[in-house]
Amino acid sequence: MLSTTARRAVRAWTVLVLVFLYAPLLLVVINAFNASRTFAFPPTSFTLQWWVHAANSEGMWKSLANSAVVGLGATTIALVLGTMAAFAVQRYTFFGRNVVSFLVVLPITLPGIVTGIALNATFTSALGVTLGMATVIVGHATFCIVIVFNNTQARLRRLGTSLDDASADLGASPWQTFQYVTFPMMRGALVAGAILAFALSFDEIVVTTFTAGPTVQTLPIWIFGNLFRPNQAPVINVVAAALTLVAIIPVWLAQRFGGDPATTRI
Amino acid sequence: MSILLGRRISLALLLIPPLAWLVVAYLGSLAVLLVSAFWTTNAFTGAVVHTFTSDNIVRVLTDAVFRTATVRTVSVAVVVTVLCIVLAVPLAFYMAKVASPRVRLALVVAVTTPLWASYLVKAYAWRVLLSPEGPMSWTTGYSPGYGLTATVITLTYLWLPYMVIPVFAAFERVPDSLVDASSDLGASDFATLRMVVAPLVFPGIAAGSIFTFSLSLGDYIAVTIVGGKTQMLGNIIYGQLVTANNQPLAAALSIIPLVAIIGYLLAMRRTGALENV
Amino acid sequence: MGKVARTAEAIDPSTRTLLTEVDVPNKDGRLLPGSFGEVHFAVGTNVNKVTVPVNAMLFRSEGPQVAVIGTDNKVQVNTVLPKEGSTGWSDTWMLSAKAAHPNCMYKWMDWITSPEVNAQVAEYFGEAPAQTKACEHTSQKDFCDIYHATDAKFAADLHYWTTPQKHCVDGSGNNCTAYNEWVDKWQQIKG
Numbered sequence: 001m002l003s004t005t006a007r008r009a010v011r012a013w014t015v016l017v018l019v020f021l022y023a024p025l026l027l028v029v030i031n032a033f034n035a036s037r038t039f040a041f042p043p044t045s046f047t048l049q050w051w052v053h054a055a056n057s058e059g060m061w062k063s064l065a066n067s068a069v070v071g072l073g074a075t076t077i078a079l080v081l082g083t084m085a086a087f088a089v090q091r092y093t094f095f096g097r098n099v100v101s102f103l104v105v106l107p108i109t110l111p112g113i114v115t116g117i118a119l120n121a122t123f124t125s126a127l128g129v130t131l132g133m134a135t136v137i138v139g140h141a142t143f144c145i146v147i148v149f150n151n152t153q154a155r156l157r158r159l160g161t162s163l164d165d166a167s168a169d170l171g172a173s174p175w176q177t178f179q180y181v182t183f184p185m186m187r188g189a190l191v192a193g194a195i196l197a198f199a200l201s202f203d204e205i206v207v208t209t210f211t212a213g214p215t216v217q218t219l220p221i222w223i224f225g226n227l228f229r230p231n232q233a234p235v236i237n238v239v240a241a242a243l244t245l246v247a248i249i250p251v252w253l254a255q256r257f258g259g260d261p262a263t264t265r266i
Numbered sequence: 267m268s269i270l271l272g273r274r275i276s277l278a279l280l281l282i283p284p285l286a287w288l289v290v291a292y293l294g295s296l297a298v299l300l301v302s303a304f305w306t307t308n309a310f311t312g313a314v315v316h317t318f319t320s321d322n323i324v325r326v327l328t329d330a331v332f333r334t335a336t337v338r339t340v341s342v343a344v345v346v347t348v349l350c351i352v353l354a355v356p357l358a359f360y361m362a363k364v365a366s367p368r369v370r371l372a373l374v375v376a377v378t379t380p381l382w383a384s385y386l387v388k389a390y391a392w393r394v395l396l397s398p399e400g401p402m403s404w405t406t407g408y409s410p411g412y413g414l415t416a417t418v419i420t421l422t423y424l425w426l427p428y429m430v431i432p433v434f435a436a437f438e439r440v441p442d443s444l445v446d447a448s449s450d451l452g453a454s455d456f457a458t459l460r461m462v463v464a465p466l467v468f469p470g471i472a473a474g475s476i477f478t479f480s481l482s483l484g485d486y487i488a489v490t491i492v493g494g495k496t497q498m499l500g501n502i503i504y505g506q507l508v509t510a511n512n513q514p515l516a517a518a519l520s521i522i523p524l525v526a527i528i529g530y531l532l533a534m535r536r537t538g539a540l541e542n543v
Numbered sequence: 544m545g546k547v548a549r550t551a552e553a554i555d556p557s558t559r560t561l562l563t564e565v566d567v568p569n570k571d572g573r574l575l576p577g578s579f580g581e582v583h584f585a586v587g588t589n590v591n592k593v594t595v596p597v598n599a600m601l602f603r604s605e606g607p608q609v610a611v612i613g614t615d616n617k618v619q620v621n622t623v624l625p626k627e628g629s630t631g632w633s634d635t636w637m638l639s640a641k642a643a644h645p646n647c648m649y650k651w652m653d654w655i656t657s658p659e660v661n662a663q664v665a666e667y668f669g670e671a672p673a674q675t676k677a678c679e680h681t682s683q684k685d686f687c688d689i690y691h692a693t694d695a696k697f698a699a700d701l702h703y704w705t706t707p708q709k710h711c712v713d714g715s716g717n718n719c720t721a722y723n724e725w726v727d728k729w730q731q732i733k734g
Contacts, residue, residue: 003455006455007364009356010356010359010360010364011360011364013356013357013360014356014357014360014361014373017353017354017356017357017426018376020353020423020426021376021377021380021423021426021427022376022380023395024388024391024392024395024423025380025383025388025391027391027394027395027401028383028387028388028391031391031394039394039400041394041399041400041401041404042401042404080283081283081284081287082284084280084281084283084284085280085281085284085285087280088277088280088281088284092273092277092280094277098535100281100285101540102531102535102540103285103288103289103293104284104288105531105540106288106292106531107288107292109476109477109480109527109531110480110484110523110524110527111480111481111483111484111485111500111523111527112484113484113486113500113503113504113520113523114296114299114484114520114523114524115292115295117299117503117507117513117516117517117520118295118296118298118299118520119291119295121295121298121299121302121513121517122294122295122298122299125298125302125314125513126298138291141287142287142288142291142292145284145287145288174276199381199382200381202382203381203382203384203385205385205386205487206484206486206487219384220384220385220386223384223386223387224386224487227386227390227491231667233390236386236387236390237387239384239387240383240384240387243382243383243384244379244380244382244383247379247382247383248375248379250382251375251378251379251382252375254378255371255374255375255378307723309708309709309721309722309723310706310708310721312723330731331730331731331734334734495733497730497733497734502730505726505729505730506723506726506730509726510722510723510726510727511722511723512723512726
C-alpha cells in the first residue's frame with residue numbers, strides 16, 4: 001500500500017514517539033530505586049528503602065482507598081447515566097439531539113479549573129453543603145458520564161439497528177432484545193468506557209481540589225501535598241512506578257474485552 | 267399510536283436522568299459561577315458579599331496582565347496542539363495501517379498506559395529531566411531550564427495520548443480499499459494521503475485537538491512544576507481564588523477560558539469532531 | 544598597644560586589603576613618619592559573624608539558608624538572617640467559637656504542642672519548634688541550634704506576618720494596601 005521508504009519512515013517515527021512517551025516514566029522507575037534523596041543523576045547507588053517507606057505509609061494507603069471508592073462511585077453513576085444517554089441519542093430521533101450530545105461532552109472539554117470553581121461555588125455558597133466524599137463523587141461522575149457515553153454511542157452506531165430489528169421481528173420483547181442481543185454486543189464498550197472513566201477519576205486533581213474540602217484526601221491530593229517535601233518525594237516515585245506497572249493490567253483488559261480498538265473513545 | 271407513545275415514554279425515561287444530572291449539577295453550577303462574577307468580597311475576611319458590581323468584569327476586560335496571560339495561554343495551547351498533531355498522526359497511521367494486529371494491540375496498550383501514570387508524577391519527572399543537573403543536561407549538555415519551553419514540552423507530553431487515540435480510531439475507519447483504489451488510479455503516496463486519507467481523518471484530528479487545546483488552556487499545575495515564573499491564565503485564576511480569596515474575580519476570569527472553549531467547540535462541530543471525540 | 548580608629552569599611556577589590564587607621568601612643572617618639580612596621584591585630588575569638596557572597600546563599604520557602612560543613616564533616620544547611628532582619632511566621636491552631644466539641648480541640652492542642660510531638664513535627668518540616676522544651680526531644684541533637692529556636696535576639700529581628708488591610712496596622716490611617724491588592728501586584732510583576 002505504501003512505499004517501503006514511507007513505511008520505514010513511519011516505523012522510525014513510531015519508535016521515536018514511543019521513546020518520548022516512556023523516557024520520563026523510565027526516569028520515575030529509576031528514581032524509585034535511587035538512593036539519593038535529591039534524585040542525583042546518574043544515581044550513585046540503588047536501594048529498596050523507599051518501597052519499604054511506601055508500604056508503611058498510612059497516608060498513602062488511606063488516600064489510595066479513598067481514590068478507589070470515589071472512582072467506583074463515579075464510574076457506577078457514569079455507567080448508568082452514560083448508557084442511558086447513549087441509547088437515547090443513538091436509537092431515537094428527537095428534536096435537540098445535537099444539543100444533548102453537546103451538553104454531554106461539555107464537562108470534559110471545559111478546563112478543570114472552571115468546572116472546579118463552579119462546583120465549589122455551588123456547593124459552598126449556593127447550597128451550603130459541606131465538602132466531602134459525596135461532593136467529589138458528584139464532580140467526578142459529571143465528567144465520567146462523557147466517557148461511557150462516547151464509547152457506548154460509538155459502539156451502538158457501529159452495530160446498527162438491523163440485529164435489533166431482526167430480534168423484534170422474531171418475536172422478542174424490547175427487554176429480551178436488550179438482554180440477549182444488544183447488551184452482549186455492547187458489553188465490550190461498557191467495559192472499555194468504565195475502565196477509562198475509572199482511570200480518569202483516579203488521576204484527577206483539579207476538580208478534586210475544589211470539591212474535596214480539608215477532610216478528604218484522594219491519592220493525587222496526597223501526592224501533590226508530598227511532591228515538594230524532600231523527605232517524601234522518593235516515596236511518590238515508588239507509588240507512581242507501582243501504579244504504572246499495575247495499570248498495564250486494566251489497560252490490557254480494556255483492550256482484550258473492549259473488543260474492536262477502533263471504537264475506543266476517550 | 268400506542269407504540270409511538272410507548273417509544274416516547276421510553277425515550278423520556280432514558281433521557282431524563284442523565285439530562286437532569288447534567289443540567290442541574292453542571293449547567294446549574296456554571297450559572298452560579300457566572301452570577302458570582304458580579305459579586306464582591308469583604309477585603310479582610312475574603313467572604314463573598316452578595317452586592318452587585320460589575321467591577322470584576324470591567325477589570326477582566328481592561329487589566330493588561332489578564333490580556334497578556336490570555337494571549338500567552340492561547341498561544342501555548344495552539345503550539346501544544348500543533349506539536350501533538352505532528353507527533354500523533356504518523357504514529358496513529360502506523361498503528362492503524364502498517365502494523366500487524368498483534369503489534370497494533372501492543373501499541374494501543376503502550377499509548378494508553380501512560381494515562382494511568384499520575385499526571386503530577388509525569389510533570390515532576392520532566393522537572394527532574396530538565397533540571398540543570400538532570401539527565402538531559404548530563405547527556406546533551408543543554409537543558410532549556412524551567413520556563414515557557416519546558417511548559418510546552420511537558421504539556422505536549424502529557425496530552426499526546428489524548429490526540430493519538432481519536433486519530434488512530436479515525437485512521438482505522440478508513441477502508442484499505444479506498445487507499446488501494448487511489449494508488450491503482452495512479453496517485454502517489456503523498457497525493458493519496460492528501461486527497462483521500464486526510465479528509466477522512468480530519469474529524470479525528472479535530473476531536474483530539476479539542477482535548478489538547480482545552481487541557482492546555484486551563485492547566486496551572488504542570489506550569490507551576492516546570493514553568494518557573496511563567497504565569498498562565500489558570501495560575502492567575504488559581505491565585506485570585508486561593509491566595510487572594512477573591513472568588514468573584516476568579517469567577518469573572520474563568521469566563522475567558524469558558525468563552526474560548528465554547529467558541530472552539532462550536533467551530534469544531536462543523537468538522538464532525540464531536541462524533542469522533 | 545594601639546587601637547583601631549577607623550577603617551575604609553570596604554575591601555579594595557584589586558589588592559584585597561582593608562585600609563585601616565590605628566591610633567598608637569608615641570610618647571617616646573620611636574615611631575617616625577614614613578617608617579614601616581608589623582602590626583598584629585587582637586581579633587576576638589568568639590566572632591561568629593561570617594560574611595558570604597550572595598550567590599552562596601540558598602533562598603527557600605524556609606528563608607535564606609547557607610550550606611556549611613558540620614562537625615561530622617558532612618554538609619549541613621543553616622539558616623541565616625540578613626542584617627536587615629527577615630519576615631517570619633508561626634503556625635498556630637485556632638478553636639472556633641462555635642465548635643461542637645471544644646474539649647476535643649483542647650486535648651488536641653495539648654497533644655500537638657507537647658515537647659515530644661512538637662519535636663517530631665519540627666524535624667519533619669525543617670522548622671524551629673514553638674515549644675522550647677521540644678529541643679531535648681529532637682533526634683538530631685543540634686536541631687534547635689541550627690534553627691535558632693531558643694535564640695531570643697534572633698527572634699527579635701523577625702518581623703512577623705500579619706494580614707495587610709486598608710486600615711494601617713501602625714495606626715497611620717486607612718490607605719494601606721490590602722491583601723488582595725498585593726496578590727494583584729505580584730501577578731502584574733510576574734507578567
